[in-house]
Amino acid sequence: MTETALLAGPALRRLRKREGLTQAAMAASLGISPSYLNLIERNQRPLSARVLVQVIERYDFDPRSLREDEAIGGIDGLVRRMADKRFADLSIDREEVQEFLAAAPQAAAAFARLYDTAGEGKARADDPVGDARRAVERWQNHFADLDHSAEETADELRLSRGDTGAALMERLREKHQLSVRILPTEVMPGIVHRLDLHARQLQLSEMLPGAARRFQIARQVGALEQREQIETLVAGANLSSTDARDMFREHVTDYVAGALLMPYRRFLRACEQTGYDVNILQRRFASSFDQIAQRLTTLQRVGERGLPFFSARFGRTGRMVHFTSGASGAIHPIDGARWPAWVTYAAFENRGSLLTQSVMFGEGEAVPKHWFTIARTVEVDGVACSSRKAVVLGLEARFAGELAHARGVSLAPDDAVPLGVGCPRCGRVDCLTPASRRLAAETGP
Known part of the structure; x- marks a missing residue:
């Protein structure tokens, strides 16, 4: 039987230093050579299941510490932080972020903590909405x-x-x-x-x-x-x-x-059987569009993962009032960002209709840029400022071929609507504004 293995060099090195052992002493206790232990600590060899069992038995080692990167949202959480405009000139790509996390997880956690404390340029005490959102993102909205x-x-x-x-x-x-x-x-x-x-x-x-x-x-x-x-x-x-x-x-x-x-297994099974058809899901689970949209951002159970959606809600003025990235890798748009060519805004002109659009977000950012989006309006009743909202679902375009709502929509990057990086930062002279119904494919109420 083949042993399962994982790279865990930094965790093993910290354990050895905590115990005050040399590489030779620890290697002897584990029944491996010092040179092999050295390779493991440098992530040049995996920590096999056999050696892991030895470590657990001899050093009271908690294997959950090997997943310590989950506390910062894993590779996706770190990529979102590195995508900040303040790092744009460094051209940090996903592969480099992955190497950083694998080689120095504690240093990566320290960076994430410092970044979160800074609140993306705002004091934490002044940004409770952002603080709460980042807490959700660390879990990728799956509890x-x-x-x-x-x-x-x-x-x-x-x-x-x-x-x-x-x-x-x-x-x-x-x-x-x-x-x-x-x-x-x-x-x-x-x-x-x-x-x-x-x-x-x-x-x-x-x-x-x-x-x-x-x-x-x-x-x-x-x-x-x-x-x-x-x-x-x-x-x-x-x-x-x-x-x-x-x-x-x-x-x-x-x-x-x-x-x-919407119990997890039954909901995921319905998603896969219907091609994530939101209209069918609404009827099958007696839920509203915005409830279905939010549930779709949560499907990250180990061994039973769904597609990684993000969800956002916009007011009639175009201001975003809610954003959930889930496991999509999407970053929270900058304050005041507006994309009049996005189908989300056209949804207000097509009350109750479900609209789709392939779009390109951002320029030179270390996150996926090509998205397939689904939008429609929802009615908000019984509150002080009763009004209509637009809810949008987004999925990286390379996954969208599985969606019922993507049928008949070109997912070629060249056919995607370019949205730039948001009006305050874009300066695009050929922007497709204002939003037009011809940009959206109407798939029915």
């Missing part, structure tokens, strides 16, 4: 323990059958002694949900449509039943401000709701 727990609850409640909302309401009533009450908008002005512990009620606005009501009920179930896991994640994020912690907690709680309504 495995929450997903497994939610999937177990969904199976227990048999949410794949019958009325999902009724099953979740019954869960609240039986396990938590909470009822759900729909109240008129004048009773709940400017809010969509409220937990009244005195009345033992989850109160929802009448303005919420069915999918949003189910989401809020699922959210309350998740918040109550996974409170400990949620708070552990929030504490582990080491966020410096209360606002950032609250935002991260809100995101993680929303994550649990999505995982309850």
Whole structure:
């Protein structure tokens, strides 16, 4: 049987120094030659499964430390940081970043920590939204323990059958002694949900449509039943401000709701069977477009990975109000960036229609540039500033051939719409503005 192996030189070298051993002494204890150990420490030879077992047994070594790069989002997380415009003149490519992470993971972690503390040019205390977003990016928006727990609850409640909302309401009533009450908008002005512990009620606005009501009920179930896991994640994020912690907690709680309504294995299987057809997924899981879009950014379970999407939401003025990169490798656009030629803006002229577009983002940045994007408008009801938003899904174009929505759309780079690096930095004289319906392929409501 072939042994599995991995490069783990820096971790082994740190362990040896912690134990105060020479290479010869450690090699002798592991039953290998000093020269072989030297090659392992320099990442010129892999750490085989046999040697790893010896290290664990003799030095009380925690093998989880070999995945320490996950704390900074792995290679994709480091690439996103290196793509900062302040490093543009250095021409750092993905391969060089990978070499840095493999050869000096602790130094890479130190760089990531310093970069995150700097807040991309802003003080952390002044940028709670960015702090919370970066905390999500470090996990690539996949929280495995929450997903497994939610999937177990969904199976227990048999949410794949019958009325999902009724099953979740019954869960609240039986396990938590909470009822759900729909109240008129004048009773709940400017809010969509409220937990009244005195009345033992989850109160929802009448303005919420069915999918949003189910989401809020699922959210309350998740918040109550996974409170400990949620708070552990929030504490582990080491966020410096209360606002950032609250935002991260809100995101993680929303994550649990999505995982309850769209259990991982069943959702991924449906994605693969339908070619990630969002219209079918909406109907099959009784969810809204924006709920499906957010769930698509989470499909990174080890051994059961889906396609790596990013998702963003824009207001009618063109300002981006939410961004989730997932495992896509997409970087958060700069403040004030506008791409009038992007289909996201054309979506406002095509209310309820699903539009697609192949685009080129950025120039000379160390991240994927050619994307296939899907956009449509969604209605936001029951809030103080009720308005229409545009939600966009993005996938690196080289993966888009699997998508039902990409049929009939050219994925050749030469046919992609060039969007530059955002209006404030672009200066492109041949920009395709304003956005036009002819740029988008309409695939139906």
